[in-house]
Amino acid sequence: MSISNSMRKTFVYAMLAFCSLLFIAPLFWALTTALKDPTELYQFPPKWLPSVWKFGNFAEAWTVQPFNVFLKNTVVVTVMATLGQLISCAVVAYGFARFEFKGRNFLFLVVLSTMMIPWEVTMIPQYMEFNYLGWINTLKPLIVPAWFGSAYFIFLLRQFILTIPRELDEAATIDGASKLGIFLRIIVPLMGPALILVGVFQMMSCWNDYLGPLIFLNDQSKYTLTLGLAQFKGMFGVDMQSIMAITSLISIVPLAVFFFAQRYIVGGIAGTGIKG
């Protein structure tokens, strides 16, 4: 029994190690490629580690395109959209969780069903709408919709608010607090973990977004980092170490956010399956 058990353990560890190699090796290789001298790039078998670590590659790659501008645009979009998402979703979720009003259940059903609508269907009219408003080639289409809440986050926050005991609201009401006061001084402070989750998800999806910027931005001065990175594809004479340097640099932010907020993220994603 114990022999077969330890054999099983060994097998599990071997499989875990092998699979993590599959997931980590490409990332590792991208990073070491970024640090190589161009002469070491095109070799077979590949060299896993550079013989000279060229940290200057990062600074050099950064100047191939106006990445400072791209970074600024990305930061503006990410910060503004995340802020908007947090505020609007918290307010709306509170409305759905704590009020009885006509049509509430129907509206909430609508919230849930909008999650099923693929973006491709609304993408073209949205483009025409933003075009009509003169927002094409500005950052607005990437920011403004976030200020009106997204269905998934509203759902997530509503579920969280439902777990906060109503006795707290009632006690505050007796003390004379208004509905808004209850929201700001009782609900919001207790929503910490759920708000972190929404903030982190929104931050990562903004930072990583490619299709939105691709469709709504034309001018290089408005580009975000992902557009800049994708633009390498059509450029000649750009070495692989520069591409991998930018790839590594723009991945640092989501990776750092992930490490910082890992326990919220893992719990949050795990929670989505349960609703099914």
Added chain:
Amino acid sequence: MAKIAPQAATYAATLKPARKRGWGRVSPYLFVFPWLFGFLAFTLGPLIFSLVISFFDWPIVGQVKFVGFGNYVEMFTQDSLFWKSFGVTVKFAALFVPLNIVVALGLAMLLNQNVRGSAFFRTAFYLPSVISGVALAMIWAWVYSGEYGILNFFLSLVGIDGPDWLNDTKWSLVAMVIASLWGQGSMMLIFLAGLKGIPKDLYESASIDGAGRFRQFRSITIPMLSPTVLFNLITSIIAAFQQLTLALVLTGGGPLKSTYFYAMYMYENAFKYFKMGYSAANAWFMFIIVLGLSFLVFKSSAAWVYYEGEIKSGSKTKSGARRRSS
């Protein structure tokens, strides 16, 4: 905040009688208003508008013309790219969806073995899902390099002469599937949560009854996990039909349109040729197909999804179990 609190309280107290009549009825709508406005402006409005323009010849500049079902007729009967791209996407989905479920479930089961360091491995499996799709595509463009890529290096270690993945029509779509599987960590986490939610005593009593590991997997894990499988199945189907970033960045739809996904076809009709009405018709066709598929999967789920309620109610036999479909 503490300073204004007493003021706010007295303010609220003075408002109280009025609130019961007017304000009290309106205020909930004020809270949900942001969503309602956004829904009308960015979802429902565009949704209706997209259906409307799918019946028009609607270039971004120039004359708008009503064509009835013309766009739909044209794409079904005259547009070979429509069928080509639809075929590519169906092939991709047929490979990706089952593999995605199997890989995600396999990884989740490995992580669920209660070995030390499983948090580390979980992070390792999930890391690629954190980075941007563009970064992922760039990394795989390099990994797939026929001459210098590490994939062919690993294959050469076991004596396989790997193809030039992205320039070989036989392998380019497979390459897309593999790269997509690499970034699907969230599905694994959902499965892991599902596995952790299965009560341990079920396994204990099964092993007392003499059930082996495989039998336990078949008779406990699979039924108990089936609601999660259903959720992941539908999510995977939707994701497969929406795959666009990889095609745009990794292959540009090539070689010879072998990775020309339906979403890319739609994208090009709209933003390369500016045939907005036609592209909207493309989008509605995809929407209906995905809805139809999800509906079929959901419908079939009555036969293979088991909800915990029926086990708790004491009936363990398959035929006797009452199925709840919500």
